[in-house]
Every structure is written in structure tokens, then in C-alpha cells.
Amino acid sequence: MSIKSKKFRVATEGATTDGRNIERSWLVQAAKNYNPKTFGARVNMEHLRSIYPDSAFRSYGDIVSVEAKEEDGKMRLYAEIAPLPELVQLSKAGQKIYTSIELNPKFADTGEAYLVGLAVTDNPASLGTEMLSFAAQNPKASPFASRKSHPDALFSEAVEIELAFDEEAEDGGKFSAKLREILGKFSSKAKGDDARMGEVVAVLEEVADTVAAQDAAFSAQAKRTDTMGRELAELKKSFGEMKVIVDKIDKTPAPGYTQRPPATGSNPNGAAQTDC
16 A cells, blocks of 8 residues: 655745855745656755665655645645655654755756755754855855755755655555545435436446546456466476476586596505595
């Protein structure tokens, strides 16, 4: 069962980053332009990206969608992520409860802003701002320079978040939810018999369509399962035949092979010694 987070705030216009302010237009553009098929931004730890999948700095999930909303006169950016189990465990343990975005103001050849990453961290906003201010005043000594995907990218201050996760229902759960939705249409008793009868017909048609869709999905899955079963049987047969050949090769001496004679030792009298 896949898990997605509820949308949470990841950035606010005006937050100091590398001596620059996050512009309102950047957040609006980031929300408008974000598309996982164009460039899928991932969740990382402390803006560090390791090439090793078993590293502590591997990816911890993906950004699914981004939304910009104006609140209290300021534009704010909200994100929805699909976390991996390791991130869920960290969140439940109270670890890495702050987030900082990585934003490229001029992404690729678009000339507009794009969200290219989201980091989880234990550094609160105040500490994050101090670190970023230091980086802005001392660019050569910036600890963030090597972490950026592009020199023009910037990191936002770290803001505290509370990740809440929703489990997505599988097909069976979706079917049950659909039936509950349909049955809910009968809850009103204020309508006349003719109106209710019309709804009955409409609802039955919806049920028929839903059942047909589920039947088609089940048939497709059954075909895939049968195909996988046949492929597995063929692989097992090929493996068995190959094993017979390998076993035969292992037990058959090579052409011209002779048994090595027993060692005689170094007896000066030339007498053979037993090999024991």
C-alpha cells in the first residue's frame, strides 16, 4: 500500500537564502512548472546526495506535487511527497523534522524557477539562516557550494514541519469507497418516488460500469500472472538442463588429464616414502 504525505509548507517568500530573498514569482513559477515527468525532485538528507543506495545520504522519497498559496500577504509553497519507509520511520522518531528546499531560479532553458530538491534536516530556521548568511558572506568557504545541483540554485532556511501521511487504498479499497459514494446518494428522503427511481437507474448504471472496470482489471492481472507462471516454468526447465550439463562437465576429466603421482619426499637414498 503506497503512502503520500498531506501537503505541508516548505518555503515562504522573503526567506533569506545565500544573501538573496526568495521572490514571490519564483514560488509561483515553481508551483506552475513542477512536473515529475519533466524533472522528478527527490527528498534528500541535509542537501547531500550520495551515489550509493545504502548510504545515509541516499534519497528518502519523491516530490509528487507542488502548490503556491498566498497566506497573510505572503506567497507560500506547499509540497506533497511520496516518502520511502525510512523517512516515515525518521518522522515518527522525531528526527529530521525541518525541511529546506533547493530552488533553481532559472531552470534548464525555461528561464523560470523550478523546485529541484527538498532536504530534511535537524537544523531549525534560526540556525539555518545563520549558516546561509555565513555562506553568503563567505562564498569560497560556503559548506553548501558542493551540495548544489547548479551554482545558481539556492537553499531556503529550514522550517519545522509535521509530516502526516495518508495510505492510498488499493483497487479493492477504491471499489468499496466508490460503492459508499454511490449508496450515499440514497440518503435523502426528501425527494419523490420518481426522482428516487431515476437515481436508482443512474446508480445501477454506475455500479455496472465500476464492476466492468474491476472485471477488466482482474482479467488483465490474471493474464499477467499466467504469463509469469509460464516464463518461470521455462526458466526452471532451462536451469535444470543447464545443471545436468554443468554437473557432467565437472565430473569428466579434461582430454590428456593424468593423475599426479604421489610425492616421494627428498630421501637421499631414493626410497619412495608413503604419501600419508
